[in-house]
Amino acid sequence: MEFGIVELSRLQFAMTAMYHFLFVPLTLGLSLLIAIMETVYVMTGRVIWRQMTKFWGTLFGINFVLGVATGITMEFQFGMNWSYYSHYVGDVFGAPLAIEGLMAFFLEATFVGLWFFGWDKLSKVQHLVVGWLVAIGSNFSALWILIANGWMQNPVGAEFNPMTMRMEMTDFFAVLFNEVAQAKFVHTVSSGYVTASVFVLGVSAWYLLKDRHIELARRSIAVASSFGLAAALSVVLLGDESGYSATHTQRMKLAAMEGMWETHDAPAAFTLVGLPDQEARENHYAIHIPYAMGLIATRSLTKEIPGINDLVLESQDRIRNGIIAYDALMTIRTDREATAPDVLETFEVHGADLGYAFLLLKYTDDPRNATEAQILQAADDTVPTVWPLFWAFRLMVVLGFAFIGVMLFFFIRSNFGSRDYPRWALWGAVAAIPTPWLAAEMGWFVAEFGRQPWTVDGVLPTAMSVSHLSMTSVALTLMGFVAFYTVLLVIEMSLMLKYIRKGPEQDVEETEIAMARHAHRLRTHDGNVPLGTPAE
Amino acid sequence: MILHQLIDYEILRLIWWLLLGVLLIGFALTDGFDMGVGALLPFVAKSDTERRVVINTVGPVWEGNQVWFILGGGAIFAAWPPLYAVSFSGFYLAMFVVLAALILRPVGFKYRSKRPSARWRSGWDWALFIGGAVPALLFGVAVGNVMLGAPFRLNDNLFSLYEGTFFQLLHPFALLAGVVSLAMLVAHGATWLAVKVDSPDILARARRIGFWAGVVAIAGYALAGLWLAFGITGFQMVGQVVTDGPSNPLMSAVVREGSWLNAYNVRPWAMIAPVMGFVGMALAVRGLARGGEVSALLWSKLGITGVISSVGLTMFPFIMPSSIDPKSSLTVWDASSSHLTLFIMLVCTAIFMPLILIYTAWVYKVLWGKVDEDEMITNKNAY
Numbered sequence: 068m069e070f071g072i073v074e075l076s077r078l079q080f081a082m083t084a085m086y087h088f089l090f091v092p093l094t095l096g097l098s099l100l101i102a103i104m105e106t107v108y109v110m111t112g113r114v115i116w117r118q119m120t121k122f123w124g125t126l127f128g129i130n131f132v133l134g135v136a137t138g139i140t141m142e143f144q145f146g147m148n149w150s151y152y153s154h155y156v157g158d159v160f161g162a163p164l165a166i167e168g169l170m171a172f173f174l175e176a177t178f179v180g181l182w183f184f185g186w187d188k189l190s191k192v193q194h195l196v197v198g199w200l201v202a203i204g205s206n207f208s209a210l211w212i213l214i215a216n217g218w219m220q221n222p223v224g225a226e227f228n229p230m231t232m233r234m235e236m237t238d239f240f241a242v243l244f245n246e247v248a249q250a251k252f253v254h255t256v257s258s259g260y261v262t263a264s265v266f267v268l269g270v271s272a273w274y275l276l277k278d279r280h281i282e283l284a285r286r287s288i289a290v291a292s293s294f295g296l297a298a299a300l301s302v303v304l305l306g307d308e309s310g311y312s313a314t315h316t317q318r319m320k321l322a323a324m325e326g327m328w329e330t331h332d333a334p335a336a337f338t339l340v341g342l343p344d345q346e347a348r349e350n351h352y353a354i355h356i357p358y359a360m361g362l363i364a365t366r367s368l369t370k371e372i373p374g375i376n377d378l379v380l381e382s383q384d385r386i387r388n389g390i391i392a393y394d395a396l397m398t399i400r401t402d403r404e405a406t407a408p409d410v411l412e413t414f415e416v417h418g419a420d421l422g423y424a425f426l427l428l429k430y431t432d433d434p435r436n437a438t439e440a441q442i443l444q445a446a447d448d449t450v451p452t453v454w455p456l457f458w459a460f461r462l463m464v465v466l467g468f469a470f471i472g473v474m475l476f477f478f479i480r481s482n483f484g485s486r487d488y489p490r491w492a493l494w495g496a497v498a499a500i501p502t503p504w505l506a507a508e509m510g511w512f513v514a515e516f517g518r519q520p521w522t523v524d525g526v527l528p529t530a531m532s533v534s535h536l537s538m539t540s541v542a543l544t545l546m547g548f549v550a551f552y553t554v555l556l557v558i559e560m561s562l563m564l565k566y567i568r569k570g571p572e573q574d575v576e577e578t579e580i581a582m583a584r585h586a587h588r589l590r591t592h593d594g595n596v597p598l599g600t601p602a603e
Numbered sequence: 604m605i606l607h608q609l610i611d612y613e614i615l616r617l618i619w620w621l622l623l624g625v626l627l628i629g630f631a632l633t634d635g636f637d638m639g640v641g642a643l644l645p646f647v648a649k650s651d652t653e654r655r656v657v658i659n660t661v662g663p664v665w666e667g668n669q670v671w672f673i674l675g676g677g678a679i680f681a682a683w684p685p686l687y688a689v690s691f692s693g694f695y696l697a698m699f700v701v702l703a704a705l706i707l708r709p710v711g712f713k714y715r716s717k718r719p720s721a722r723w724r725s726g727w728d729w730a731l732f733i734g735g736a737v738p739a740l741l742f743g744v745a746v747g748n749v750m751l752g753a754p755f756r757l758n759d760n761l762f763s764l765y766e767g768t769f770f771q772l773l774h775p776f777a778l779l780a781g782v783v784s785l786a787m788l789v790a791h792g793a794t795w796l797a798v799k800v801d802s803p804d805i806l807a808r809a810r811r812i813g814f815w816a817g818v819v820a821i822a823g824y825a826l827a828g829l830w831l832a833f834g835i836t837g838f839q840m841v842g843q844v845v846t847d848g849p850s851n852p853l854m855s856a857v858v859r860e861g862s863w864l865n866a867y868n869v870r871p872w873a874m875i876a877p878v879m880g881f882v883g884m885a886l887a888v889r890g891l892a893r894g895g896e897v898s899a900l901l902w903s904k905l906g907i908t909g910v911i912s913s914v915g916l917t918m919f920p921f922i923m924p925s926s927i928d929p930k931s932s933l934t935v936w937d938a939s940s941s942h943l944t945l946f947i948m949l950v951c952t953a954i955f956m957p958l959i960l961i962y963t964a965w966v967y968k969v970l971w972g973k974v975d976e977d978e979m980i981t982n983k984n985a986y
Contacts, residue, residue, distance in 0.1 A: 132713040135666065136706040142676040146691030147698050151762050153691075157684025158940045162948060165677035168670060169955040174962070177667030181966050184663035184984050188969050228941070230849035232761045233684070235941040400759070534692035535764045544699045551703060555710060562717055572983070 072541060076148045076533050079545040081515070083140050085508055086552045090134035090559075092507050095209060095256050096263025097127045098202035100294060102195075107290075109195045119283055120198075121186075122571035123267065128183060129562050133555060135176070140548070148541065152522050152532035158235045159225045159242060160215055167211035175204025209259070210252050217248025219523050220514070221316040227418055229399045234526060247316055250308040251514075257302035258510065261470050262503035264295025265496075268477060270567055272496035275488065280570050285486055292477035299470040306467060306510075307363065314364045314372060317524060320517035322375045323451045324460040325360060326350050330374040334361020340461070343453040348376065375450055382423065382446040385525075389424030392417035393434045422526040429530055451519045459509040459516075466506040473499060607946030612847040613936075615945040619682045620922070620935045622952060624915050626678055630671035631788070631907050637665045639792020641708065641735020642785070644728055647796065647808040654728055655716060655979045655986065660799035662986045663970050665712060667963060672705070681948050685761070685852060685938040686922055693755050693765040694745060697772055701738050708734035716986050735792075736785060743784025746914055747777030747827075750863065751835065752926030757853060766927060776835060779827055786820035787884065787907060789813065794887055794900040801973035810891050817888035817903075824880060824910060828864075831917070837863035838924040838932060845936065852937045857929040863917050873916040879909025 101123050108116035142164065145153050153161075178200045185194055218225075224241030225234045236242065268291045271284035313321040321327075326343040327335070328350070337360035341353030364372050373381075395414035399406045426445040427434040437445075473496065480488055518524055522532045610618075640661050648654040661668075680687045691698050707730040715727035751774055754767035793813020800806055831837075842856045867874055883906025890899025918924075920935040939945060979985055 128713060129717075132709040135669075136709045139669075139673065139705050140702050142673050143691055143698060143702060145680065146676075146687040147695055148692070150688040150692035151760075153680065153688035154684055154761055154763070157680055157687060158944050161677065161681030161684055161687070161940070162944055165674065165681035165948060166951050166955075168674035168677040169951055169959070172673060173667065173670045173955075173959050176670045177959075177963055177966055180663035180666045181969060185969060186984055187982070228849065231851050231941075236944045236947070239943070239947050534695070535762070536692065536695055540695055543696070547699060547703065551706070555706075558710070558714065562714060565717075 072536060072538055073530050073533050075538060075541045075545060076536075077529065079148060079541060079548065080144065082545065083137065083144060083548055083552070084515075085511065086548075086556070087134070087137040087141055088507060088511060089504060089556065090130050090137060091209075092259035092262035092503065093130045093266060094127070094134045094205050095259030096261070096298070097123060097130070097266070098198075098205050099260065100263050100267060100290060101127055102198045102202040103290060103294065105195050105198050109191050115282055115286065118571045119287060122283065123287070124183070125566055126270075126563060128179075129559060129566065131179065133559050136555070137552065148534050148536070149522070149532050150534035152527060155233045155527050155532070156218075156222075156225075156523055158233060159218060159222075162236065162239070163211045163215040163218070163242070167208055167215075171204050171207035171211060173204075175201050175208060178204065206256055209256050213252040213255055214243060214245065214248045216514075217245045217251050218242055220251075220518060221245055221247040221312075222523050222526050227421060229396050229414065234523075246312050247309070250305055250312055254302060254305040254309055254510075257298045257305060258503065258507050260298030261295055261302055261474075262507060264291040264298060264474065265470065265499055265503045267291035268295065268473075269496045269498075269500035272488070272493040273567070274570070276490065276493050276497070283571055285481070288477055288488075289481040292474050292481050296471070296474035296478045299467070299474045303464075303467045303471065306464070310364060311366065314370075317518070318373055319375070319378050319449060320451070320456075320513075321364065322373065322378060323453050324456040324513055324517055325364075326353075326453055326457045327360070327372065327374045328376055330371055330377045333365070333371045334358045334368045335364075335372050336360055337363065341457075343457050345450075345453055375453075379446050379450060382449040383442060385420045385423040386426060386442050386445055388417045388420035389422065390427070390434050390437065392419075392421040393424040396421065397435075419525075422521070422523075422528065425528050425531050426520065428528075448520050451517055456513055456517050459512045463506045463509040463513065466502055466509075470503065470506075607943045610946060610949070612942045612945075615942065615949065616846070616935050616939045618949060619939060619945055620915070620919070622949075623678065623683065623922075624912060626671065626675045628908050628911050630675055631911060632791075632904050633668035634665070634671055635739075635788045635907060636792045636795035637661045637668050637708070638735040638739045639788040639790070640795060641731045641792075642739060642789050643792050643796065643809060643812060644735070645732050646812055647793075647805050649804075651721070651724060652976050652979050653802065653805055654724070656800060656802055656805060656974050656976055657796065658712060658715065658731070659974050659979070659985050660796060662712060664967065665708065667966065669705075669709070678948075682940050682945060683922065683933075683938055684940060685763075685850070685933050689755055689757075689763045689765075689933065690745075690749075690753070690923060692763060693753055693767070694748070694772065695765075696769040697741055697745065701741050704734050704737035704741075706734075707731070712986055735788075739788040740781045740785045743781035744772060744777045746784070747780030748772055748774065749923055750780070750831070750914070750918065751776060752838065752859070752924040752929075752932075754927045755925050755931060756928035757931040759853075761851065761853070776827070776830055779823055779830070783820055783823040783827060783910070786816045786823060787910060790817035790820055790884070790887060790891070791900075791903045791907060793817075793891060794896070794903045797891065797896040798900050799974055801975035813891045814888055817884055817891060821881065821884050821888070824877075824884070828877065831863050835863065837861050837865065838921055838929060839865075840920065840934065840936075848937070850937055850939050850941070852931055852933050855930070855934065855937050857924070857932045857934075859924075859926075859929050866917050866919060870916070870919075873913075876909050876913035876916050880906055880913055881909070883907070883909050 101120055104116055104123065105120040108120055178197045182194070182197050182201055185197060189197065222234070223245050224238035225236050228235045267287050271287040271291070274280045274284040310321065326338050326341060328348045336355040336357045338350060339354045339356055341350035343350050361368065361370070361372065392414055395410050395417070398410045399414060424434040426448060427437045427441060429448070430441040430444060431437050476492065477496070480486065520528050520530065522529045640657060644654060644657055648657045711727045711731040711734060715724055754771070755763050755765045757763055790813045793809045793816065796809040797806060800809070836859055838857055838859050839861055840855060841858050844855065848854060883902050883904070887899050887903035887906055890896070890902055922933050922935060922938060924932040
């Protein structure tokens, strides 16, 4: 593969997006966990829950700002590096991004400051509401971003306008209720909830191991494991839903991540492990589970799942249709006013495959002059590189099931057991802290790398989406972003560790003693210092 | 969906041109004082406690304020996709510098007081200075360049080919626009500090610097006006102007001739914008010199509103003219989203913008009151 402006721009987008998503999942989940803790505080009035809220809130804050900071780049780099993409689909893709700002990010960002600064300025209930608004804001934010991303995977509710050379929205509600977007949204926020639960669990486990802040740690484990169990179940279930919707929206991605080269008789077998070989189009040393793939992907015993080779043949047809559409488009464009009705009709019929003709631009300046060999080559390009998808997907799934196991263990122990945890389990929970991030990044990798060679599936090839920039400019900013973000990440992690080591502001035992003393004083109420309480 | 036919395409485009202005003004009025305060930080506050006082005047609100910027980006993407595509890719390296500076701000606010080390804190103070001063300067430089015309052309596929370099952005007129922007926001930040700070030393320094910044802003704005009148050629649309046609910039004819200031011959009422700019800034400067904190802040807001409006009204209907290929120029009539998208976005804005204004006002009300040095010791939640 040659390394040009397209690859460099992709690398930059991948870097900045993956850095951004180091912070986002924790924000999504922790905002909600904190709101739950504060709710318990407001309902029971027990000070320990306020301390938990404030302690996890401090860690939330350290993480939150970097989510915001790296998010600034995300909002602008479509225009900076993907200028033609922005022109071509801005009419559809821009709307959910703008609504995200209007409806969600404004809410979240306006109230997050008040949450930190408002402890003495608001009533308990007001402060709680502010906390919930932050959590709701950040989760709604994810909704709109995934509606935008879902449209890139499954571009519904829009059509190409030859006069403006771009996709234009025809049905807003189709974009909104895109099945891919809905499944992705729940899957993504659930992964955030799992991330936050594993984080809270791991940090609390570390306190138990060090015999510090026992009360805070035990209660945090109870909350995190209950919430985390529900989230881990949901993340796997909705991941499955995403896979199911891919059977009719993104069949190539599905076939690639499963390493399915050939179409098999239904119900197809699931390849558990194997070594995909792109050249030979087969998997070496594969272990299969009969029927499983067909059952998971089609939820039936009779429906076939097309393999990569058949999908490539389909792409060849679509490229040929695309060339017809491209030809009609050129006629329409040269003489806008007086285009013959049959040309318009030709475009109407084949316009949906226009994007496939663009795949040829890599080999020829005018798709109409493409040779047969070039058409076959362009069709082969519709297959993403299989092995990274195959393995990233499996790693994510294994981790997903592992989270269910971990959460179930701690959930049972904390709610029905003795609330004593074996040391190996606690060390395991500490060691598990980085794993949800790994799973989440793998998930995004599968979603985005699996969509290649398209930025918008079947509509706009990635190679065509970039800006007119020099390699030097993009190399400069790529290095700049990587260096800058890495420094910020190191600073963030050092502060996180500092505040975790430091623990909650006021120790819980201290408060418990003070509360007991206070209650005792109320009971005796004769002004004398009761026997047995420590001197102040 | 046919509901969107209720409002003409032409009207929707006009509304979105106005809303673009509203967003930019909202950004300048709110995040503008954050940037001004950042730029003032090392100069108005000397000791650590003083610096914390200054930082905490914006501590609880900068996050919400910054969303005006994010929303501005989103709204340009949704309502003016060609503008989003052409401008951010064209001003690529400048945008990178702006983003890097803006990223320093959230981190600086939140992390600065998390460690006691003096080196750590002074490092973040300078990060906050850069995060305030650099974007304030470069936004002005960008506006200046837009008025000069940017060196881009659109090919038949409407792919934008930008032919300038980073250093070409540093045209003297653009630099002047940058100075006006920076000075105006520094003065705005000073009026904010005058309202929020309860510390005579900080106040005296903020007033002095703010006063001179305001004077520079007024002089620079006047100079820019003269430069536009005598030294810079404007752009005009020629031939039949179709206001409700498809958004294809190549379908309209544009020439580069005459002066931008012709706009005020065509629409004399537009003079109200520069007048507001001068009067607002002048009275804000007076307020900084003589006291009258709240009124100075309000006058400063009026001045900024006037200055930004005057840029939009001067260029109307252009939003980004091309210096090398005038027919590629983006205008209100040929660089918008589709009729349907503009309508949907208007409905969303009509629902959510009032809500945003209401809860933002409530948050400011809750946080109302001065910040003083004692609070830095007593308030555990302060930055």
